[in-house]
Every structure is written in C-alpha cells, then in structure tokens.
Amino acid sequence: VSRRRSSRRLKVVLAALALAGSMSFLTVSGTYAIFTSEEGDAGATAAAGTLTLSEVTNGAAATPCKSWTTGATANANTGCALLISTPTLQVPGQSVSGTVALTNTGSVDANDLRLYLPTCTTTTSPSAAVVGGANPCTEVTDNGTPDGLELAIEETDAAGVVQKCWYPVIATGACTSSPDWSAGAPNSFPIFAEYVTDVGSSYDLGPGPAKGATRYFKLTVILPTEASNSLQGEEALFGLTWHLST
C-alpha cells in the first residue's frame, strides 16, 4: 500500500514537474533573445530665424527704437519717439513733416511692410483763442467740399530724396508731383485715421526691407489751403504703427 502511495506521489510530482517544465518552456520562450539591430539619427536641429525692427525717427543721430529690447513686449515697441514734435500748423497751406528709417535687424527677409494709425484723438490747441469745433481726426466738409487735413506718405532714399509716393496715391516721385495730387487731397488724413486702424486694415507699403536693409519714409501732414474754419484751434493726437511680417 505504502509503495503504491509513493508511486502515486511520485507520478503526481513528475506530472507537476512536467507541467512546470512546459509552463516554464512556454513562458520563458518569449524572453529568449532574438537578434535585433538598431540605429538612431539623433541631434537633428532646425532653427528659426528672427524678424526684428529698428526705427530711427527724425535723423540718424537719434537712438534707434527697437522692437525687441527694453520697453518692447512681444516684439512690439509702442514707446518710440514722436514723429512730429512741432505740431502747430498756424495757417492753411502750412505743413509739418517727420522722417522714419526702418531697418530689418532680423535674419530673415520681410515680405511685407505695413502702416496703420491705431489712435487719433482730438483736443483744443493749448493757445487757441478761437475753437472751431471740428474733429481733425474725422472727415470735414464745408458745403459739400472736403477740406480736412491732408496726409502724404513718401519713400525716400538714405539722403532724404523722395523716390515714391505711397499715399494718398501710389506714384513715382513726390506725392505733390503726382497729377492726382494737383488739387491736393483734403481729408486724406482723417480717411487714413478712420479706416486704417489695425493690422487687418493696414496700408501696404510693399515688400521688404530685406534682412539688414533699411527703408526711409517721410510723412507730411498739411492744413489745406481750403481748410475749414471749423478746424481752427483744434489739435489731433495720433500714433502710427509700422508692421513688418514674413
């Protein structure tokens, strides 16, 4: 009896071992090493370029105002110098100008330069004895005749010689030499102020400057000879924004 029990126990043990053996075979086989080979192309780099703008207002001696340094946020500097610092237009026919030199200090070319006028507010001239009541930021008409402020945007060479009129007409040479300008362009300033107020509505000044290049502009505001009396004693406060994009 005891031999039979031993034999049965032995069979059970052998069966268990056989089962364990087959289980370990089935289990372990998955972890047996197979041949593998591997390669990596590591360390590829792709670097973005830069597109930054430097502005010199009214003369090369001025300190450039940069889009990317102190005072700038997100590549926009809203604290550059005044374009027109002697704002008083005494009598109709007088004009006042400012110049801007814009340099692409980035590493990529600009495909587009744009200009817009985000803010224009009116106030009374500080020394005004008479106040006409019109808003120079908006179109002014007397008896159906437009007679608000005029604006001319011209591109010059580095020496300041006008090469092209960009606004209110696009023409070779100075704006005033264009036939379309012969009668002046009353209200061209308020039209710009009313309708060219953000990037979406901005005025296209063509491609460039390329990296390292500079474009020069002259902006002139004119009190037209036929200016309305309602503009007497009024003042316009406005800002201009130059926008460069790839």
Place this chain on the structure above:
Amino acid sequence: MSLGKLKAFLTLLMALGAVAYFGGDGTLASFSAETANPGSTIASGTLTMSNTVNSGTACLSSSGTGASNNVNSSCDKLFTITNVAPGVYAGVAQVTVKNTGSLNASKLWLWAPTTSTTLTAALTGGTSYTSLAVTALKSAVAAGQGIVVSSGTHSQTFYASAAAAANATSVSVTSQAANFSYPVSSYVDVNDCYDQTTTSAPSGSPSGTTYGSQLNFNSTAGNPMCGTMVTYVQETGQVTGSGGTTSYSYCWLGNSSGQSLCVAPISVTTTGSVTSASSALPVSALNGNVKNGDTIVVTKSDGSTLSFAATQDVTFGATSIPVGSGSGSGTATSGSKVSDTTSIGSLNADTTNTITNFDTSHNSRVGPVQLAQVTANGTLGNTGLTQLSSGASRTFEIGIMLPAPTGGIQNALQGLFSTFGLTWHIDQ
C-alpha cells in the same frame, strides 16, 4: 595451514581474480564496426543594419563610433537647418536603411528616441513636485525636455529643469502640481525633442542681426517649436535583397499618412523658360511631392507670378511637373522659384503632425511604426512578409516645416532651435 600461509594463499586468489576481471575480457574475439562524424559546426547568422543620411557615409549598427551591442545611436543628423521662417519649407533629408546582416529582418520599425522609465516614488494629486524619482535613466536628459508621466488614462507633462545623466534615478523638473495620484511604476517617457534659443545669428548675416538669446518674447518653456513644426516620413522605394528595385511610395507619417504621397512641399527652380501656355514645368529635382490638382506658382524675376494646376502626381526626384494651362503673363526664365501653394497651405493649417506628437505617439513603448513591405503605391503587404531582407535597403524622405497659420503671429518662435531624432530598428 599456518596463518601466514593462509594470508599468502588468499592474496594469490585476489590477484588471480583481478587479472581475470581486468585482463581476461579483451582477449575474447568478437566482430565489430564503427563510423564517426567529427567536426560538425553550427554558425549563427548576423542581423546588422546601416543607415545613410543623404549622400553621407553609411553608419553601422555593429561597428564604428557610437556602436555598442549592435545599437548605434550616433548616426548622422538628419538636418542642421538654420534661419527658418514660418510658412517656408524648411528642408528634407533622405535616409536609406539597409540590412547588412546575413539574416532577413522580419520587422523594420521606426520610432522617436524617447527614453522610457518608471516612477520609483508615487506622486500625490495636487502636490507640487520639483523632482521625479525614477528607475535608472537609460540615457541622459537635457534641460527643457518634456517628461510625460502616465498611468492608465491619466498623463501629465513635466519639464526637466536641469540636465540629468544616464543612470540617474532622479530628474529635476519645473515645479508643477500633479494632476493625479500617480502610483509607483507609472510610466515616465522623456520626449526627445526640445527647444533652445540660438546664441548667434546665422552665418553670413549682416552685422547686428538679432538672434534668439537677445529677444525677450521667445521662451523655450514647453518646447513650443517642437510642438509647432510639422514633419512627414515618405518612403520612396527599395532595393531588394536580390538587387531588384521598386519605387513604390507610401506616406508613413505626416499629413496624408496611409496614402501614397505625403503632403510634402517643394522648393525648386525652373530649369527652362515657362509661360502660362506651358504644359509641363521643367524643374530641378523635386524635393517634395506634387499631387494632381495642386496649385503651382512660378515667381518671375520681377516678383509677378504664373499660376498652374498640376495634372498628375509627381514625386521626389522628378524633373518635370505636368500642368494645365496657367494664368499670368510673361515668361519666367530659367531659375525662377517654383512652389506648391496647396501643400504649403495644408501644412500651414496642420497642428497634428508635430514633432512633439511624434515623440508622444510613436516611441518604442507607445505606437512604434512597423514599416511593412510596400507592395504598390499606397499599398502595404501582409505584416508577415519580411520587412528588410538580407542585403535589402529601403529609402525614406523626412521633411519638416514651420507652419504659418492664417492670421497667426509666430513671434514666440523667433530665434529658437529644436533638437530631435529618429530611431530605426530591425528584428530577426
């Protein structure tokens, strides 16, 4: 018999027995025959691969700089691209992967070289952490690399705040509160791609040109350029083990993956004069794909353009683009820039096929891409087919572009550079 004689007699009997036992047997005659098979050998085969970027030197998995245990992580860089602008095709690299071993590879894989490990200390949801305890890192981690902790359906990306060496068991991270209580053994995957700022202007730039580290609006936090640049992997053909060639196309990754052709922009020039009446545009070898119907724009020297619609699919290396009658006046001379505005437009709107998404979706642990045999354009064979026979090679084009989404301002990406890679792997 005396005791002495008895001992002598017994000793003699033992000696006789020994002789009979050991010596007598060999003298019995019998028939016999014998053969032998000496010197059998069994030799293992080899499974090795090479990797060639463009026209560079083949990088071997088995030998050479960087190779260890049949793994070579130091093959040539795919790119060193500088001065990328949004919306402009950045570049493409060609990689040829060859089985240089004697055994066929049943599987060929592609994945992002993500380093995977696990947490050795749990994270408690809501608690902020500045370091993660992990099992020994298999490779070094650079400051800024994204570290994805995941468990089940939960995941969170931390960012390394300092470099960590291979085998390190702790990684410093930018402080962040855990969004879940991640248990010990949660997965920790270190994304491969990371961003840094450039520290000099591109070679040849005008004096005073700005570069990344000068700017104050281009943070690398979160690796934004890795998360914006889109990529594709286009297979263009193979050489079989017997030396035959096929040129079947298959888009493995990127916009239009699973089709024959990826959306892969072109940046080429005309090699002859073109007018709006041209029926085909002669161009330098294509570095991308043109799909039937795509808009092809040729820019003349004065900046004006001619525009055409492609009338046929053409792919990498083609030197002619069949087109229908175009619009625009004048003649574009040889050397005029040619672009595919349809493909550029598609990639400008692509936020899916980014390098970061490749890292997180296709690494060795999650979603490795098995490169089954391509049996016809846009068609895969059964995955049981050998994927890289001994002596065979397969060729891939890997391209990248920095999209320019409509109306989007990409200033935050100015002056950044991304570092990334790919891993190719074969199995017996």
